Amino acid sequence: xxxxxxxxxxxxxxxxxxxxxxxxxxxxxxxxxxxxxxxxxxxxxxxxxxxxxxxxxxxxxxxxxxxxxxxxxxxxxxxxxxxxxxxxxxxxxxxxxxxxxxxxxxxxxxxxxxxxxxxxxxxxxxxxxxxxxxxxxxxxxxxxxxxxxxxxxxxxxxxxxxxxxxxxxxxxxxxxxxxxxxxxxxxxxxxxxxxxxxxxxxxxxxxxxxxxxxxxxxx
Ligand code: C5P
Numbered sequence: 421x422x423x424x425x426x427x428x429x430x431x432x433x434x435x436x437x438x439x440x441x442x443x444x445x446x447x448x449x450x451x452x453x454x455x456x457x458x459x460x461x462x463x464x465x466x467x468x469x470x471x472x473x474x475x476x477x478x479x480x481x482x483x484x485x486x487x488x489x490x491x492x493x494x495x496x497x498x499x500x501x502x503x504x505x506x507x508x509x510x511x512x513x514x515x516x517x518x519x520x521x522x523x524x525x526x527x528x529x530x531x532x533x534x535x536x537x538x539x540x541x542x543x544x545x546x547x548x549x550x551x552x553x554x555x556x557x558x559x560x561x562x563x564x565x566x567x568x569x570x571x572x573x574x575x576x577x578x579x580x581x582x583x584x585x586x587x588x589x590x591x592x593x594x595x596x597x598x599x600x601x602x603x604x605x606x607x608x609x610x611x612x613x614x615x616x617x618x619x620x621x622x623x624x625x626x627x628x629x630x631x632x633x634x635x636x637x638x639x
Contacts, residue, residue, distance in 0.1 A: 425633035427468030432508040433457055434515035436476035438494040443526035452516035454478030456621050461486045463625035474500045494518055494544035501547055508558040513548035552582040559636050561585045567592040574608050585609045
């Protein structure tokens, strides 16, 4: 129970890694566990929001009351987000989207022959920037996993991707961030910032969503 500051609000979020196919049996991906995104989905539901979660392949159960859409590649994730973004009040991009995909996916399994091989990659679309570029857009929130110059890079992304708010985590701190159960965030917006000290991801998710709730009330 507790306060429900997101009652009547619709939240769309992305979580987990994306998988970029190489051929029918192989892919490139990353180590995102999806835990932060799923914690946000859980917390937002408890706070009264109607939640749609677009997720890459992860080993996590669907939080109670959440509408889950499973995707694999970045392009699939973008399509699912664009299909569901109308009438959303808040969008949070929490997924670790692969920056590149394979230029030409092989139709059958690639056989090993020579000692070396090269894969040509092309840039994936930026899902978060695509949402913030919409004319009728939700309150748009991004994440930034940085190892150094956290504030500078986070503020750069806030500006470049035209976000309302960005939550940065310092992934160089052992035991926090990627794959861990705990995290710490430094949140930035146009004219302010707030530090959310290290705690479990569900508590952190509630703190971040409480901050977002106060921002959408005044925006
Ligand atoms: O630029 P960078 O990848 O560090 O930005 C991270 C933020 O952008 C995250 O919120 C992530 O979910 C989002 N993102 C995205 N689509 C991409 C790359 C990143 O939505 N192709």
